[in-house]
Structure formats: C-alpha cells, structure tokens
Amino acid sequence: MQTVAGLLRLYVYHMKMGISSAMIYRADFITGIFVSIFVSGIGPFVQFLYFTHTRGYPEWTLNQILLFQGLLLLWFGLRDLLFGQVRNTVMDMVWKGDFDRLLLKPYPTVGLLLCSGFQLHGIGSCIAGVLVTVLAFHRLDVSINLWTVPLLIVALICGVVLFMAITIFYCSIVIMLIQISRISELFDRITDFANYPVNIYPLALRVVMIVFLPFAVWTYYPTQILLDRLDYGIWFALAGCVGVFYLSIKVWYLCLKMYTSAGG
Amino acid sequence: MDEIIIKVQGLRKTFKKLRKKEGFLSSFRSLLIRDFERIHSVKGIDMEIRKGEIRGIIGPNGAGKSTTIKMLSGILFPTEGTVDVMGFTPWLDRERYVRHLGVLFGQKSQLWWDLPPIDTFLLIKEMYRIPEEDFKARLNRFKSMLQIERIIYQPVRTLSLGERMKCELVCAVLHEPPLVFLDEPTIGLDIVSKETIREFIKQMSRDKQTTFIVTTHDLADIENLCDRVTIINKGTIVFDDSMERLSSYFSNRKVVEIKFTQPVEEKLLDSYKVISSGAMSVSIEIDTGEFDLKKVIFEILDRFPVLDVNIMNIPIEEVIKHIYSHEEKVVGYGEKVGVG
Numbered sequence: 001m002q003t004v005a006g007l008l009r010l011y012v013y014h015m016k017m018g019i020s021s022a023m024i025y026r027a028d029f030i031t032g033i034f035v036s037i038f039v040s041g042i043g044p045f046v047q048f049l050y051f052t053h054t055r056g057y058p059e060w061t062l063n064q065i066l067l068f069q070g071l072l073l074l075w076f077g078l079r080d081l082l083f084g085q086v087r088n089t090v091m092d093m094v095w096k097g098d099f100d101r102l103l104l105k106p107y108p109t110v111g112l113l114l115c116s117g118f119q120l121h122g123i124g125s126c127i128a129g130v131l132v133t134v135l136a137f138h139r140l141d142v143s144i145n146l147w148t149v150p151l152l153i154v155a156l157i158c159g160v161v162l163f164m165a166i167t168i169f170y171c172s173i174v175i176m177l178i179q180i181s182r183i184s185e186l187f188d189r190i191t192d193f194a195n196y197p198v199n200i201y202p203l204a205l206r207v208v209m210i211v212f213l214p215f216a217v218w219t220y221y222p223t224q225i226l227l228d229r230l231d232y233g234i235w236f237a238l239a240g241c242v243g244v245f246y247l248s249i250k251v252w253y254l255c256l257k258m259y260t261s262a263g264g
Numbered sequence: 265m266d267e268i269i270i271k272v273q274g275l276r277k278t279f280k281k282l283r284k285k286e287g288f289l290s291s292f293r294s295l296l297i298r299d300f301e302r303i304h305s306v307k308g309i310d311m312e313i314r315k316g317e318i319r320g321i322i323g324p325n326g327a328g329k330s331t332t333i334k335m336l337s338g339i340l341f342p343t344e345g346t347v348d349v350m351g352f353t354p355w356l357d358r359e360r361y362v363r364h365l366g367v368l369f370g371q372k373s374q375l376w377w378d379l380p381p382i383d384t385f386l387l388i389k390e391m392y393r394i395p396e397e398d399f400k401a402r403l404n405r406f407k408s409m410l411q412i413e414r415i416i417y418q419p420v421r422t423l424s425l426g427e428r429m430k431c432e433l434v435c436a437v438l439h440e441p442p443l444v445f446l447d448e449p450t451i452g453l454d455i456v457s458k459e460t461i462r463e464f465i466k467q468m469s470r471d472k473q474t475t476f477i478v479t480t481h482d483l484a485d486i487e488n489l490c491d492r493v494t495i496i497n498k499g500t501i502v503f504d505d506s507m508e509r510l511s512s513y514f515s516n517r518k519v520v521e522i523k524f525t526q527p528v529e530e531k532l533l534d535s536y537k538v539i540s541s542g543a544m545s546v547s548i549e550i551d552t553g554e555f556d557l558k559k560v561i562f563e564i565l566d567r568f569p570v571l572d573v574n575i576m577n578i579p580i581e582e583v584i585k586h587i588y589s590h591e592e593k594v595v596g597y598g599e600k601v602g603v604g
Contacts, residue, residue, distance in 0.1 A: 003359075006391075009390060010387075010390060013387055014387075020379055020383065021377075021379055024378045024419070025378075100339045100369070100372075101367075101369070103337075103338060103339045103362075104362050104367045105362060106359050106360070106391070106392065108359065259339075260279060260340070261339055261340060
C-alpha cells in the first residue's frame, strides 16, 4: 500500500515536471493544445456524417451516439493524459539502455514507467470530450440516479486499470524484443474496437469485449449507465479488467528477467 | 574499515548474441535463419569490498566491468554465482536494496533536460522520502562542496558538461547511500572539474564512510581516489590488490630520468635501455635483477654531465598495459599465478 501511495505521489510530481517542461516552449505548448482540440473534434463530426447518411447503429439514436462520442473523446483524452508518453519512453529507454536507471530506483519498474506516462497533449481531447458530452446531456435530458456516480467511478477506475494492463503488455514485449516499432499500431487497431458500441458486434466478439478484453468498460458501459440501460455484463467486464491486469503483471516480471541492458 | 559489505563468489554471466555476417544478402538471410553465439562476459568473479573503501575497477573495453557492475547493482540477473551486498541479493531484493545504493552513469543522465537541476533534486527527495530538513542540509553542503550554488537554478540544457556531471553526482548521493557506483564519473571533464569531483568523493568517503566503486578509463581517477584496484580482463579478475602493490608491480624494474647540463650524443647511451630521449634529457629502464642500480647510477654520474637524476617505478600506465596484454593473474598480495 505504501508503494502504491509512493507511486501516486511520484506520478503527481512527474506530472508537474512534465507540465513545467512543456511550458518552457510556449508556442509549442499553445499550438499543441489547439491542434489537439481540433483533431479530436473531427471524430464526432465523422460519426455525425456517418449516422445521418446511413441507417446508423441499431438501438442507438443520434443523441445517444453523441453522448457515446463525447465519453469516447473524454476517455481518449484521459488515457493520453495519464499514460500517453509510456510507449515512447519505454521503447527509447530499452533501446538505448537507459532502462537501467529505472531498475536503480526503489519502486517497481513498471510503476515508474507508468508514472512517467503523463502527456499534456491529451488535454485537447478532454476539453473536446467535455464539450460534446455536455451538449449530449443537454439534448438527451439525462437523469442521474443515486448509483450512477459510484458506478461511473468504478467503471473509470477499472478502465484505467485495463489500459494500464495493456500498456504493461506493450512494455513487456518491448523489453523482450527491444525494437518492434509497429507493435504500437497493432495495439491501437485492437483497442479501436472500443470506439463503437459493443452491441453492434457479433456475439463472439461481444463476449471477448466484455469478458476477456473488456474494452466495453471504457465508453460503452459508462454510456449505458448514463442512459439507464445497464446490463449484468458490466460485472464480468469489471472483473475482467482486474484479471487482465493481474496477468499483465505476471508477464511483466517474466519478461523483466530477460532484460539484457545495452553495452557499457 | 574492516566490515565487508560486498562479497561476490563465482559470478558468471552469459549472453546469447546475434551473429551476422557482412552484407545485404546476409541481412536478408538473417530474417529467416538466425545464428546466435554464447558470449561469456563474466567468467567467474570472486571479490570482497570493505565498508568505506574506494575501489577502482578497470579493464579494457568489453572486459566485463559494466556487466559485473550491473549484476552488483541488481540490473542484471547472473547466470551463476552469489552476491551479498549489505545482506541483500541485488537482483532478488532489488527494490529494498537500491534504497541503500547511489549510481552515476557518466554517459547517461537522470536530469530533466528542460528544467533546472533543483527540480530533479526535489523529485529524488520525493522518491527516497528524504525529510525536508535533511534535504536542505545536504543540498547546502553539496552546493558549497561542488560550487554549484548558482547553476542548480538554470535549465540543464544550458549547463556545461562539467556542471551537469556535478549535478548528476548530487543526484547519486542526495539520499546518502552507504554504497555508490560511479561509472566513468570524470569522462570528458576539464582538469578543474575532475579535481572537484575527486575531492567530493574523497570527502564523502572520509565523512560518511561511504563505499565507492569507481569504473573508469582515466588512470588519474584510480591514482587519486582508490585504495584498492581490481582489474578485469576477458571476464576474469587479473589483479586485485592495493594501489601501492600496483605501483610497485614491476619491483625489479626502475625508470631513471636524467637531465644533462649539455647535449649528450645518442650513441653514448646505446648500452642502456632508453625509453625516451630529448636533447638534454633521457629516460632509461633498469632491470635491478640483472644490474646493480647503485652501480649504474654512479656510472652515469661518472660518464655524463648530469644536472639531475630521478629514480621512479615503472609508470602505472605501463603496468596496466602489461596486465591487459598478459593474461597473468595476480592473486591477493603479489602472488602470481599464470592462467593463459
């Protein structure tokens, strides 16, 4: 528990240093945020075009999809803010042998890697996500129950845990194979399945996305919670997140033993 | 200084490395078929290091120094052997062990490039949970010892190499670890910065009984800092003894530096083993097992217009060059055992 608290403190410290560092270059900082908001806004617009020019998604109205898109953008932003830098950091560190430095710090190395993941660019998606979600709330007249907020918080925590697990799998592969640049794209394409409501997929894929790789916890279930049409699948998804995280830690420690460092 | 804090027995490390022939076709072939070879980087090292000691570890490139240090610091798992550092097995108790360890890699930085060093120091304070009072006291002490009062508030990218290295050193010792590994701490530095860093290390060792393990290619570091030196070559220890022993390694060979009052013809010196010569000076090597040193000196004084004579041991560079090139293992206090 002390280690987790220490890592959280370190995360906050790294985050402050990351922001301070980014603010040194003001032009880059400001344009970065604007570009990020602009790029993030394209997603909902494409979805809007798709929805209005096709038959849309079964069981989803335009405003419901707007809410889904708002939450999706919010999740993208949060994910990038929290751990957006990890992939670049680990690849660079392992390749150059700088990963040694993490092994000399009194914390779990994977925790330190995740701590170094803060990426300010995610702020743009967050802002865009909040705007689209507020608009969807306004158009849908969403009612908040007593259990809505706690459930959303649990879903958010499990979503973060699942994303941490996926990031840890990625880092484990890098530790083992050192240079595998396009693995990042593979991970992205797989997680892209979460960009659409789970109920549009065939049953087998739906089971995978709820139980084994429970991406549904990122956007699909939070949207369902707000729309008050939750199903029991969420409990499988929450448990799945913890399971995948446990597995990722096991794989990490196995791969860490194979770390060979770089020449001295 | 009698307490042994590092005990290494039979340490070995074998790496599996890709072997690729030259050329494009070979690259293409290696996509399908890969040849690996087993490289024995460390082939059985035994070593003991005492508390408060400054130990130099030297060896030619690829000798196995860094691999040994990486195993001692818990970065790499060994293939075989045992290591006990302050009661810890580094690679098994890594998280607890590294709390008591400071490391400086001369060629790698842990300072945040765009921020002043003070921000990295504060991060280290947070990481090692250094109490505020201790942090302030230590930082003030280090600032005056290394003369970095002003530079710790300037962005790292604007600092010189020497200034950065001093800050890296602070990062390594801010939590006052009892054991510090320094990997090439003076690489690329000017003579003044080198001297400041060496003084800092000596003072830390004196005041806090900190044990330092220094790997370097700069023999001045070894001569100015170390109590004992371990030479590693081809994965094994070939010398492990005090600096005095290393300096007098060729105890039966002396170098005599002679300055003349007027130029001396070269051919007159033909009967001596001349190492170097100038218009008004010469250095000759004398094998004291073969010749009587006193007699030779008197002969020189008698034959030549001598202004000054200086008798020295064989320079340490020559000793080390000899040890690197001859696989002759020196065990303990001067006992020689041929291994190759």
